[in-house]
Amino acid sequence: MNFASDNIVGASAPVLQAIMQANAGTMTAYGNDEISKRVRACFNEIFEREVSVFFVTTGTAANALALASAVPPYGLCVCHREAHIIDDECGAPEFFMHGAKLAGLPGIGAKLSAEDVVAYLKSLPKAVKQMPPKGLSISQVSEGGMVYSLDEIAALGAICREHGLSFHMDGARFVNALVSLGCTPAEMTWKQGVDILSFGATKNGGLMAEAIVVFRKDLAEALDYRSKRAGQIISKGRLIAAQFEGYFADDHWLDNARHANRMAAFLSEGLLQLPRVRLAWPTQANEVFPIIPKTLDQALKAAGILYNPWTELSLPETERVGDHKVLIRLVTSWASREEDVRRLLEVASSGLSREAAE
Known part of the structure; x- marks a missing residue:
């Protein structure tokens, strides 16, 4: 993914x-x-x-x-x-x-x-x-x-x-x-x-x-x-x-963009349901910028999910990522599949649940 x-x-x-x-x-x-x-x-x-x-x-x-x-x-x-x-x-x-x-x-x-x-x-x-x-x-x-x-x-x-x-x-x-x-x-x-x-x-x-x-x-x-x-x-x-x-x-062109934006909104809403996950700023198009625990970052990578870390330069003055968290960027496209978004959310939820149980 x-x-x-x-x-x-x-x-x-x-x-x-x-x-x-x-x-x-x-x-x-x-x-x-x-x-x-x-x-x-x-x-x-x-x-x-x-x-x-x-x-x-x-x-x-x-x-x-x-x-x-x-x-x-x-x-x-x-x-x-x-x-x-x-x-x-x-x-x-x-x-x-x-x-x-x-x-x-x-x-x-x-x-x-x-x-x-x-x-x-x-x-x-x-x-x-x-x-x-x-x-x-x-x-x-x-x-x-x-x-x-x-x-x-x-x-x-x-x-x-x-x-x-x-x-x-x-x-x-x-x-x-x-x-x-x-x-x-x-x-x-x-x-x-x-x-x-x-x-x-x-x-x-x-x-x-x-x-x-x-x-x-x-x-x-x-x-x-x-x-x-x-x-x-x-x-x-x-x-x-x-x-x-x-x-x-x-x-x-409009249909493609609507799909990409819709997938990003779906991903964003799902991430916000998870504990200790927040967004750096609102999702407005087809990119999502969540701040997640480093342990979750490791779990997503271990599951083979690809994305990029992101800079903190444009965060609001009152916002800080923190020592045990990381800001990442997730991008959806005209070809993104809903099942892949669901799978990412499942991996994220499972990873946070395992961490809470340990």
Whole structure:
């Protein structure tokens, strides 16, 4: 049983079928094919306006190229200190930004608050020796599995407009947040001030399906060239675009995310029924962050259940893991099986019962 990530499962059947259909015959190369054109039109429909769409193969490429478009080499991009762009991408965003820096701020559940962002911006000296803030990036869902509400996104968007910052959203788990909020893609992005989005599908049923969605035309002007220089204009681009066609058809993307979130809620509720188990923060999408006894951690591992330990950096000030406990992350996916979740809960309950009896 593997709860380490939503990247550990393969692609969904509709996505694979779409690739197989796109594989037949010949088509224009480098993203100029009819499938790519159809999918770009589909993005326009989904976001209720004309957008610029650039297909890439990885989330790292999407984030790095998006931020390179949004932040000049002398600028500063504000993000959470545990954001994927600052913690998990080997400096790729800063590399592609050609010297621009990422500034990480604290926040519970790896979320930025408007108040903390404003305080940080006001603290920066205005002299030329200080890199000026030029961008803000949030992860939706956050690295702590938390979802920004529409009001929270709008507040950050207002700050960006006031201070002249480009607003980037890392949407590796975009649709998990979307179904959690019950809103539309437009309501979660440009209507709240988001300028550029890294739209992820790989974690939710794609094979390698990521896109940069741009709402501000000036940020899109050089992205073709940036993508080419980064090796992200794929010769058989139709096979990347086709994944989105299978992904969007019949609301498959929404169904996948609803299932993943439902499995996480089921897991979360089950864990809260166990003694000496609590959550670091609420479960809002498809990631669960329980604080469990170290003895339970050992029992789960002994049963062959895979997951990752997690950092305590984003805990509330009043929360401490404690000497005999550990904070872990459990992730569910579009392919998670209810029987596996039940089995994890059974192992956890049995392990705690044995410990109490000894």
